Amino acid sequence: MKLDRRTFIGIVVGAGLGAGAGVNLSPLPWKLTDDISIWTQNWPWVPVPEEGRVSHADTICQVCPGHCGITVRKVKDRAVKIEGKEGYPINDGGICPLGAAGLQLLYGPWRAPGPMRRLGKRGEGKWEQISWDEAINEVVSRLSDLRNQNKPETVACITSDDRGTVPQLFARFMKAYGSPNFVAGTSADATSSIAMELAQGKRASVGFDLEEADYVVSFGSGIIEGWGSPVRSIQAYSKWRSKKGSGAPTLVQIEPRLSNTAAKADRWYPVKPGTEATLALGLAHVMMKESLFDIGFVEGSTSNFNDWKEMVLNRYGLEDVSRSTGLSTEDITELARNFAKAKRPLAVWGRGKGTAPGSLYECMAILSLNALVGNMNRRGGMWANLCDTDMGWPDIPQDAVAENGLDTPRLDEAGTDEYPLAKYRPDALPQAMNENPDAVQALLVYEADPYYTYLDSTQVAKAFSRIPYIVSFSSYFDDTAAHADLILPNHNYLERWEDVPSPPELPKPIVGLSKPAISPQLDTRYAADTLMTIAKKLGGTVSNAFPWKDYESVLKQTLGEDWGVLSKKGYMEKRFETENQFAFYTEYQEPIRAEGSSYRYPLTLIPVELIRLADRRIGNPPFCTKSLETTELEGQDLFVDVNPKTCFDFGLADGKHALLETPQGKAKVLVHASEGIMPGVVGIPKGLGHTGYDEYLAGKGVNANTFLGVVDDPISGLCATWGIRARLTSV
């Protein structure tokens, strides 16, 4: 058949009409229309949260050492929101981003659903859930084997704090079992309490009365970025800003980077990193030379003043201090005068959030400024509160195995002749384990994430890989738990009773009592109950050391008469006053240097602590990671802050990748050209690069601890690392 134009059009039109009619007879258009209307309606797979009776439960937030009072809003038996508790003495209704995201920790998939035994390789994330009996029997058989072999000292225990009933039960277990290796975490407070021991003869925490001070000089403390009890410090700052006129307090920030605190300070003095102690003593120099100090306090309540004065006048000449810190002599003199002449001056110690112990000499120098103006135990000044971990429990029975084990030296060498002042030296553990691979045969980890938080991640990973048996009591699959062999999950902090120690930076300590805001959601148990069950099954003196029925009865008995107040009010003030006494530290010390050669590593890397990024034992919940600046994290890569001048010098481009190398490690990072950082300095955020948890946190960025090594403080023996030499090359 010949196909002419007319026929062709006829066929095409006919087919078109036919198809059109056919389609219209088919269900397709109706289906499409229906789909379009569904598109604009509520999709059935978008959850519809269940309604129910609303109630509120008060408890204490434990995601950081700030220990705020919180109120959990509940609908039926679900927790739907965490808010700051009105009237609580620490935070009065305020809350920080991490605290507000707490329910993501409670309900997140990163929680261990029950006792978990590792399948596959460590860190691979393959687990099987087993029964509590099976899990506990496994630990008991491991621990009793080691005890039968007379090697109780090869069991180590890591916690983040040694204050409170549960950490003390772990310490007690270790003593009864026969190991000296109970290692709690350290922080700026560990250093300042050693400083107070040197200054007063008694170990005491240093509290800072921010609210009442009117001239605050912060030596790198992130006062509004998580320092101390974060909400309380921010509220103190807010109160300063509410005061107008001549009485308005002044905040002076000393640090090489324009942190939020520096940005909000009345005056920012960018000093060269690591020269804070030099500046503090330079200020002291000016104050003493110009007789701008509290003679009454210095003569009446201090000792070693003349020796110290001589040392400071000789060693910290204005010109020298100016050269080392990079500040002009005029600036230093002006700052010293303003500080000394203020009505209630206060010098604040503890860099960033105060997570790093830091240099004892620097701490002493800063506290000496407070002593010079005589603000000790005074309104707006520094307050010393005795550290007390005596629980009033019966003596610990010990058999011969335990006695022998306890006679062996501590692995971290804390309290030995070499490091007499240190109570714990957690940062020394990985190296000690690597030098002596058989030293630790089993490791118990409670409320700590050493695999993530310890410095020098490569060394830590190596040390952990050599420990034959790791047991984590964590509620979460944190980095340590992810590399453990067995997880015996504790209740989440919203599910448990617990005595919560005071944040050490408070001038008037507040002890809190955490109450279950919600019933346990998973097959978890109190870590203390698990531990006591293990002890009872081990038998003998270990079992006898725990004469209590269960954890809740220990808690009630330990709190004694305070139980009534605490369970009713939720908190109480507990002050252990010290005398007004301060011995100046007269021995000159060189500043702690950053590790690495400046020839090979021309830059200085400093860790940066951000309030929107948790960097301690708790991983950052998704809400907080979502709130990070786009100049802090992009996709899976983190940014380091570099001054545009430095970018120019080293051929780095803003927003582009670069290789960051230090003597300890290297990794690819993104460069953020920022005018808020001193040339020659690189700032890296802490809190990213987790290996545990889940896709919302793991693998994002790199752990800043990968780049940092451990530098021992010559006086305290704690880790004094504040930075490290580094190199950045574009890739």
Next chain:
Amino acid sequence: MKEEDLGHRETQHHGESEHVAKYKFGMVIDLDKCTGCGACMVACMAENNIPFRAEDINDRLVHNYWMRVYKMSNGLPFPDNEVCYIPRPCQHCEGSGHHHHTPCISVCPATVTDYDPETGIVSQIYTRCFGCRYCMAACPYHVRVFNWWDPKWPKGMEQYLSPDVSPRMRGVVEKCSFCYHRFQRAKDKAYVEGRTEITDEHEYQTACAQACPANAITFGDLQNPNHAVYKLKKSPNAFRLLEHLGTNPKIYYTSSRPWVQEAADVYMGAEGIDITHP
């Protein structure tokens, strides 16, 4: 908008009895106090069932923030560089005239968004929205965000979702509602107590204002002389964002720093002339 103009507008309002608003909710945000901690952002996400995704978790272009804290810099080189944080909820523009033609309401073809004359709150009804995103283009403050994906919570996490705020579906625009459900709750409570109006500012607070540890965010009825915002908005340091556009927003900011005040009336962001993101 200068204070006198605003006063004039209010008088006009009161002139017509049927248009007298019962409340005019708004905020005064003290930028000298704001520490940029981000508690407002997180409290908002937790209160309003705002989802999150693992990929590009903090990408501002594709993820939803009702409250977003901007970081601004004065652009000067080290060490004269300064930084200021600006929390930015929906500005709940009043618009000009009696029609309350805010930029978003003017363009919405589906009456998804509307001005509530009782409270001054700009509403958003998700189920009406078909995702044309005209409002997003119109909003000079970038407060509106689009749901590019269905919300998905990791297993178990739906448990913390609040029944007060419905989770949104793919294909709709959402934005800050001044925690309108909290206003409804306050009204219910007042009704039970035999009152027809809520008078005390503590009865109704947004989640961000409640959370703010620095007390930088003050929320209340801008026309009620007993509310803190009434006085605070009259501060000589008070200003609003992009006042020259005449959107008449109900979020006031205060800052003692001139460069911050100046920056508030130019277009911020990548297109900024003198202002750069640090």
